Amino acid sequence: PKSGASKEALAKMNEGEFDDEDRKLKCYLGCVMGMMQAVKGNKISLTMVRGQITKMLQPEFGQKILTTFESCQDVEGTDNCDLAYNFAKCIYEKDKEAFIVP
Numbered sequence: 001p002k003s004g005a006s007k008e009a010l011a012k013m014n015e016g017e018f019d020d021e022d023r024k025l026k027c028y029l030g031c032v033m034g035m036m037q038a039v040k041g042n043k044i045s046l047t048m049v050r051g052q053i054t055k056m057l058q059p060e061f062g063q064k065i066l067t068t069f070e071s072c073q074d075v076e077g078t079d080n081c082d083l084a085y086n087f088a089k090c091i092y093e094k095d096k097e098a099f100i101v102p
């Protein structure tokens with residue numbers, strides 16, 4: 001990834017091992033969330049995400065993911081990288097099946 005996040009860090013994250021000190025990993029997630037237009041003004045905005053999930057996933061799975069996302073949308077962070085990381089970590093902790101990171 002352009003952020004410099006290692007493939008190993010991404011693989012570990014997908015297994016639930018979140019490295020709170022890995023700035024590159026946090027900014028990778030910030031970039032992904034930015035491309036999804038899910039971060040606005042250092043807050044999670046699910047408006048665009050809802051539409052994307054609806055188009056990309058089957059309704060029952062999409063609704064499950066949206067419910068998990070909505071339960072984590074009030075997380076905070078010091079910047080977009082930190083915010084996206086905290087959001088991703090929250091999603092994994094609530095429902096690892098809803099945790100999808102490209």
